[in-house]
Structures are given as C-alpha cells and as structure tokens.
Amino acid sequence: MTASIVDKLLKLKREKKAVILAHNYQRPEIQDFADYVGDSIELCLKAKKEKNAEIIVFAAVDFMAESAAILNPDKKVLLPSPGARCPMAQMLTAEEVKRWKRKYPKAPVVLYVNTLAEAKAECDVCCTSANAVKIVESLDANTVIFGPDNNLAEYVAEKTGKNIIAIPSRGFCPTHLLFQPEEIQVLRMEYPDAVVAVHPECSSEVRVLADFVGSTSQMCRYAKNTEFKRYIIATEVGLLHRLKKENPGKEFIPAYDAVCPNMKLNTLERVYYALKDEKHVVRVPKSTAEKAWKALEKMLAMK
Numbered sequence: 001m002t003a004s005i006v007d008k009l010l011k012l013k014r015e016k017k018a019v020i021l022a023h024n025y026q027r028p029e030i031q032d033f034a035d036y037v038g039d040s041i042e043l044c045l046k047a048k049k050e051k052n053a054e055i056i057v058f059a060a061v062d063f064m065a066e067s068a069a070i071l072n073p074d075k076k077v078l079l080p081s082p083g084a085r086c087p088m089a090q091m092l093t094a095e096e097v098k099r100w101k102r103k104y105p106k107a108p109v110v111l112y113v114n115t116l117a118e119a120k121a122e123c124d125v126c127c128t129s130a131n132a133v134k135i136v137e138s139l140d141a142n143t144v145i146f147g148p149d150n151n152l153a154e155y156v157a158e159k160t161g162k163n164i165i166a167i168p169s170r171g172f173c174p175t176h177l178l179f180q181p182e183e184i185q186v187l188r189m190e191y192p193d194a195v196v197a198v199h200p201e202c203s204s205e206v207r208v209l210a211d212f213v214g215s216t217s218q219m220c221r222y223a224k225n226t227e228f229k230r231y232i233i234a235t236e237v238g239l240l241h242r243l244k245k246e247n248p249g250k251e252f253i254p255a256y257d258a259v260c261p262n263m264k265l266n267t268l269e270r271v272y273y274a275l276k277d278e279k280h281v282v283r284v285p286k287s288t289a290e291k292a293w294k295a296l297e298k299m300l301a302m303k
C-alpha cells in the first residue's frame with residue numbers, strides 16, 4: 001500500500017465525512033483501508049448506521065452500490081470504478097422478469113441481490129446467498145420464480161423442496177463457474193485433513209463435494225467457529241485475505257485461483273480519485289428506487 005495514497009485518503013475521508021465500504025472480494029489493500037468489509041447487504045446496513053457519514057465509497061460492483069444508494073437515499077454513493085459491472089446481474093432484465101410474471105401470475109418473484117435495480121423493482125422480495133433458503137421457505141407458495149443465478153436457484157430448490165422456476169434460462173456467475181469438481185478432489189487427496197467450503201453460486205457437481213455450503217459471510221463465521229486447521233475455499237479468491245486475517249494459525253487454500261475481474265477493477269487510487277472529485281455517483285431513478293427499496297426492506301425484515 002503506498003503510504004501517500006493512504007495518508008491522502010485518510011485526510012479526505014475525515015474532511016468529507018466519508019465511509020469506505022469494501023466487499024469481501026476486493027483487493028487486500030482496499031480491504032485493509034476500508035471502514036467495513038463484508039458482503040453487500042452487511043455493508044449497506046453498516047452504511048445506514050453511519051448517521052454522520054455524507055458520502056459512501058462502495059468498493060464493489062454496480063448492483064451493490066445501487067443497493068447502497070437505494071437503502072441510503074440521503075447519502076451520496078460513489079462506485080470507484082464505473083466499469084465494475086457484475087455480468088450475472090446484467091443477465092436478467094426487467095423485461096425478462098415481467099415476461100415470467102405474466103407466465104406464472106400466482107408465483108412470487110424472489111431475486112438475488114445480484115441484480116440491477118430495474119429488475120429488483122419487479123420482484124416481490126430480494127434475497128442474498130445467505131438467506132435465500134429462509135426467504136423462499138417463508139413464502140406461502142409452492143412455486144417460486146427465482147433469478148438470476150441458476151446454481152443458487154437449484155440449491156434453494158434442493159433445500160426447500162419447492163418448485164423453483166429459474167430465470168433467465170442460463171444465469172450464472174462466470175467466476176464461480178471456474179471451480180471444477182476434479183480440482184477439489186485432487187486438493188482433498190493432497191490435504192486429507194482439510195474441510196471444503198463452497199459458495200452456492202458453484203455448480204451442483206462442486207457443491208456436492210462440500211463439507212459446508214454458504215455465502216461469504218457464512219464462510220467467515222464457519223472458519224471462526226470451527227476448530228479445523230485447514231480449509232479449502234471455493235469462492236472468489238479475495239475472501240482468503242479476510243479469512244487469513246481473522247484466523248491466524250489456520251490455513252486457507254483456494255480451490256482455484258478464481259478472480260472476478262470486475263471486482264478487481266477497483267484500486268486504492270480509484271477509491272481516492274472517486275472521493276476527491278466526488279465522481280461516479282450512483283443514481284437510481286426515483287420510481288425504480290422506491291420499488292426496489294420495498295423488495296430490499298422486505299428481505300431485511302425477514303432476515
């Protein structure tokens with residue numbers, strides 16, 4: 001970390017009453033500098049509690065910064081790199097959601113937070129990978145429209161036994177698609193004492209090999225609250241920085257060096273320039289934001 005950028009950022013942060021949020025997949029130097037590190041919803045909630053903050057710099061991708069802007073309408077939300085766009089979120093348009101709603105008018109629509117605001121505005125309730133099963137289980141319906149991740153949809157169907165209509169027909173995270181069962185089997189042979197923790201965005205062939213399936217925040221809790229010495233981790237490699245930092249003495253092995261290039265577009269320099277010039281402000285049209293806010297708040301109330 002370059003000392004000058006860190007010093008300049010610290011000064012700027014104080015002057016502008018800014019709070020810096022970093023997703024678990026961010027570069028180590030951003031995680032180390034941030035006020036909070038976590039998953040997207042944890043971070044939005046942290047930001048809400050920062051009553052004195054006027055600016056949120058959200059080091060993450062588009063849909064996360066949008067959610068922060070929707071949940072914190074009184075604050076200016078900046079995305080350090082405007083090119084940091086989640087390809088999975090782009091896979092589901094609002095039009096596609098409407099099309100499926102017309103086809104199954106009685107089925108509630110649950111959308112993963114990894115969607116753009118315009119799609120969220122069309123759903124009944126949002127979910128995260130941590131609470132997707134609980135949210136779908138709580139609905140008084142046996143058929144549920146769920147998007148945009150087909151793997152998470154399949155996981156939810158397995159856990160709830162409900163009829164899950166996954167939309168779009170092929171929605172996936174390109175980063176979690178990189179994990180292959182063969183590589184995990186090889187690592188298991190190499191490290192027979194290790195446990196395998198897998199993100200539900202991975203394929204069912206990978207999930208079936210896991211000792212633990214969970215979101216990034218759930219993986220952090222799992223590592224903290226269990227006594228194993230070695231963990232094989234199947235999610236974006238950025239999480240390993242936090243896991244190692246929080247669990248000295250334990251070993252974390254990436255199941256594959258899976259990098260989300262969009263998350264990694266953010267750098268400490270970009271965080272600095274975004275805050276200095278107050279640029280790359282995330283704006284969500286009011287009518288969209290109001291509808292998406294309802295879906296997000298409903299999820300938070302059901303958490």
Ligand code: SF4
Nearest residue numbers: 061086087173175260
């Ligand atoms: S890891 Fe996957 S879901 Fe997350 S931002 Fe990257 S592409 Fe999107």
